[in-house]
Structures are given as C-alpha cells and as structure tokens.
Amino acid sequence: MRILLIEDDLRLSALICNVLDQEKFNVDTARDGDTGLELALRDTYEIIILDWMLPGRDGPSICRTLRSARVNAAIMMLTARGQVEDRVAGLESGADDYLVKPFSFEELIARLHALSRRFNPEAGDASELRFGSLVMDVKAHAFRRGETPIELTKREWDLLEYFLRNPNQILSRQSILDYVWSYDRNVQPEMVDVYISYLRQKLKSSGLDDPITTVRGFGYRLDGEHA
Numbered sequence: 001m002r003i004l005l006i007e008d009d010l011r012l013s014a015l016i017c018n019v020l021d022q023e024k025f026n027v028d029t030a031r032d033g034d035t036g037l038e039l040a041l042r043d044t045y046e047i048i049i050l051d052w053m054l055p056g057r058d059g060p061s062i063c064r065t066l067r068s069a070r071v072n073a074a075i076m077m078l079t080a081r082g083q084v085e086d087r088v089a090g091l092e093s094g095a096d097d098y099l100v101k102p103f104s105f106e107e108l109i110a111r112l113h114a115l116s117r118r119f120n121p122e123a124g125d126a127s128e129l130r131f132g133s134l135v136m137d138v139k140a141h142a143f144r145r146g147e148t149p150i151e152l153t154k155r156e157w158d159l160l161e162y163f164l165r166n167p168n169q170i171l172s173r174q175s176i177l178d179y180v181w182s183y184d185r186n187v188q189p190e191m192v193d194v195y196i197s198y199l200r201q202k203l204k205s206s207g208l209d210d211p212i213t214t215v216r217g218f219g220y221r222l223d224g225e226h227a
Contacts, residue, residue: 001116002026004045006036006062007078008054016049019105025112033057040066045073047115052079052090063094074115078103110178129164132227133208136164148206155180156199163212163222172219196220 003020007013008031020027028043030036033056040048040062048066052059059077066075077095090098097111129136133146143150143160152160158180162171173192180195181187200210209226 001047002028002043002045003112004028004030004036004039004043004048004073006030006033006040006048006054006059007051008032009051015105016108019109020112023109023112031055033059033062037062037065040071040073041069047074047076047112049076049078049112050095052077052081059095060090060093063090067094076111076115104174106172106175107178110175114179129161131164131167131222132211132224133206134160134164134203134211134227136161145203145206145208150202150205152199152202155195156202159195159199163220167222167227168224170215170218170221176219 003025005013005016005020005027007016007029010031013029013031017027017029028039028045030039033054035056036048036050036054037057050059050062054062057065059079063075063077066073074097075095076097076099077090078099078101079090080101081090097115099108099111127137127139129138134143135145136143138161141157143152143157159176162176162179173189176192177187177189181191196212200212203212204210211223211227213221213223213226215221
C-alpha cells in the first residue's frame, strides 16, 4: 500500500515512517503543504496522512483541492486541534478520518488498516481466512466453524476478522476498539468486552472450545490450541 505522509515535524515524520516501514507500507514524505499537494496530484496513493498546520498550504486547504481534483485517496488528518468544531471542520474539508495528537502508533496503524479496507476492501486480502476450525469466506461474507455455518452481525464479523488476521497475537482492547469502531469516537472500551462475549457464545454454539483467550491486563488472543 502506497502512503503519502505530509508532516513538517521532522521527528514525528521519522517516527511515523519507521512504524509504517515495519508494517511494510511504501511511504513517500513531504515537509510542506505545496510539495505535498504536488505529490498527491502527480502520483497515486491509497492513503494520504496530512498534518493540519503546515508551511504553505494548510491541511484543510489541501483536502479541498484534492477533492475538487477528484483524488480518491483516503485522507487522514493529523492535528493537535481536539475540539468538536475542529474535527467537524477537518472532515468537512474532505478528510476521511481525524487523529488528534498525541496519538499511539498502535491506533494509527489500526486506523490505516480500517481506511484501507474501507476504500479498497480487496487489496491484499485473501478471499478466505482460515485458522483451525474457523473459516471466513471474505468475498461471500460467510463464516463457518468446522462444517457449521454461523451467522454474525457486522460488529462480530469485523471483530472475528481482526482476530483471524492476527492469530496467536495479543490484541489490546484499544487496538480492537480502533479496528472495529474506528469511526465512532463515542464508543467506550467496555463495548469490546460485550462483543467478545457475544462472539464467544456463537463460536461455542457448535459444541467446540472457546478459541478466544483472555490475557489479563493485556487483552485477548485467538488461541490456536482451541481454534
């Protein structure tokens, strides 16, 4: 996935690039608004990470110009402005997501994956996700455990998909919240526990073990020993 990072803070830009490199993203950078806009108009990017305050053109101005030029890249706005009216202004300028500084890199990555799925849902995705007895047909939007079909709600589907894409890894409540509810900032972390409970009930309905392990103090893990 190609990402354009437009950020004038050299230290933050370097840190973000390092994290994105670890995630195997292809990243180009710009340190001012005019250069960033030129790159965004000239090349094709799946996602543009855009700081609000920049030398030259600011973030909202760049957003409006890109949308007027029918650039379809997903745009994530970075800013220290955390007031509701600022978030609204950023989104109305054409941004698709809004991340307030300071932020965790874990949240940044979760949001980038969410944007990638939203704008290009088949990019880099296998048509089928398998782990033990769990089989998710992404294209047909069908799930079964063994030979038993199981109906899932949208939230349950997104939650299980996150586990299946990260098997045997501990997923924190915050990372799950960012992945499943990334566009709803009013959702409380406790909602993760509620939907884990819903999902567990359905996964155990086939008579098999609960494949989701609670790692106290850290989060949850899709456990290969019970999947």
